[in-house]
Amino acid sequence: MQSPLTAFATYCENQGIERVDELTTDDLRDYGLELRSASIDGDIAGSTANTYFRYIRAFLSFCVRDGKLDTNPADTEAAEEFLPEDTPTRDTQFWEPDQRKRLLEYADERVRMARDETIDTPLERAYRDRTIVVLLAELGLRGAELFRDPNDDARDGLQWGDVDLANGRLEVFGKSREYETVGLTRDAQDALERLQRVQDPPTDEWPLFPTDHAASKYDAVETATGERPPTGTDIDAVCREQRIAPSSITKEAGRQILKQLTAEAGIELTGDADYLQPHGARRALGAELYKQGHSELAQSALRHSSIETTHEAYSDIKAEDIAKSIDEVRE
Template sequence: MSGDTDARPRDADLTSPTVQETVDRYLEKKLEAGGSRATMKPVLEDFAAFCEDEGIDTVADLDSGDCREYGLELREDFIDGQIAGSTANTYFAYVRAFLSFCVRDELLDTNPAATERAEEFLPEDKPTGETQFWEPEQRERLLEYADERVRMARDEVIDVPLERAYRDRTIVVLLAELGLRGAELFRDSDDKERDGLRWDDVDLDRGHVVVFGKSREYETVGLTEAAHAALERLKRVQEPPTDEWPLFPTDHAPSKYDAVETATGERPETGSDIDSILREREIVPPSITKEGSRETMKDLTNEAGIEVDSEKDEPYLEPHGARRALGGELYEKGYSEVAQKALRHESIETTHKAYSDIQAEKTAKSIDEIRD
């Protein structure tokens, strides 16, 4: 999470300890269990950084509005798929416990996080589609079906163009192998800078792609063998006429007609071979949108016969679930730093926070082993 860069001035009480100093004292003196300290430390240090960005110098300066803003940032991370709704509530609970300590330490009269106003923006504390991650069996079945679908399209036993089958297969592989965000792969109708991954973003010789990351900076992502092979096959089948061609062109015909009209000033007649026109004139079609990619994932999930435990009306394997699964797999196997690099988290603390549930489970197992 990142706070507001325009810190608001506060009338700081110089006799009161800073938020960071109080967090350090809480972690050192109050939390006796190493597991609890390790779990809570990155969350509380992030809260201290949030306070610094907001211009909150001391604990005494905190009010319910500040805690409400912190809850809003947790919600934004939840919406972006970085943390589960239950995790957001857990982080807020850590902060509330810390501030209760501050009340007992007479640094605050009341706990500013223990109010309805402070908790207003927190997501629901229950499993939803937003907390989804692909189970290994689901991932393998989806990849198998994507391969099978290409074969069926080649043999013309299904009504799916071969290029589209390869397109959809590559989407699945890149999600599963690289943990890319949907906003880094597909077009965002509400963000002009996110127009979808294009072939000039791909370097097959050096084995990487360049994506417009969450930080709104361009980031380099290395290709695994499976991702590299999938991109090579897609490029062979697609034969993009220009490097600006999208990896995942839209299927939406009106958008293609609009692209031609915008480029030439004339709209092709209805029923024209719009794909041929685009190629012949090297007019770049729009990329599939994030919404379109979700429809594709719904189709693939249903066609593959994959059961998804979700409260959504149309349960399916969502794009961000692959990212969470990749990070979770690496983290659970003890490769936390590899997970950090794969997910492009700014710090290892962010990775620890994202997978605090795995960390908690490991701590519980360690306790059981020690007691045996």
């Protein structure tokens, strides 16, 4: 229960809630909406969102028994109003091999067009977007591990200090709410090296995927110096000269980038999804490894806490393999 309860505590802190006896049913309903958003984004299953909420409700029931609360604000129908449907993610979208190939090809093509100035996209931004696609496709990272989460102070997006190109690895703040090491594939290493050359980050605190939002950069400078630069200032130059790192793009901005690239690449989709979602790349990587019989490698690549978690995530593939084995024995 540690991870979901810690996430709830962080949410409460961000909302200015310091004690359990300050919690109301409205607060729990709002958190249910946060869990629903995470489910829609593909970060967690609907069933997982409901499990997390049950953990919180159980903790608050303990607080009632221990005399810290008069009643449990999570134990009401109103508190559960916005929770997603409690169903597993058997139909979770994932990147088909041809979709993955097309998206990577288009990301490369977009860099070339930006270099030739045949599109109105800055070269650094094209490399940034290409690197996002490559890291998702190659490493199966979660969106929350790549981008900033405005509702979680611990998730401020990947920074160059998290990347160790010399040893081919990076550190991410994982779902466990601990830093986890991820090895870089050749393509991921190449993408990061190219982005670093183009971006030339002036400090290790510089984000891999800095925001394009000018007001946020003005805010960063004002916070660091105590003075807000005059309107019209070359704010990017100021940030670099004074080594003031801008904020990373948010998870929502990351999703918008993938929506744009999916549409521009002309990728055809099936089901309800209207773009290639970040979590779809993670699921596709696991499925590729699992189908080839490398279940333990899939567990390691996805950083699942146990092999049982991996088997559960790909139980549909496991069922197909069992059926094929039965056929082979009978033949």
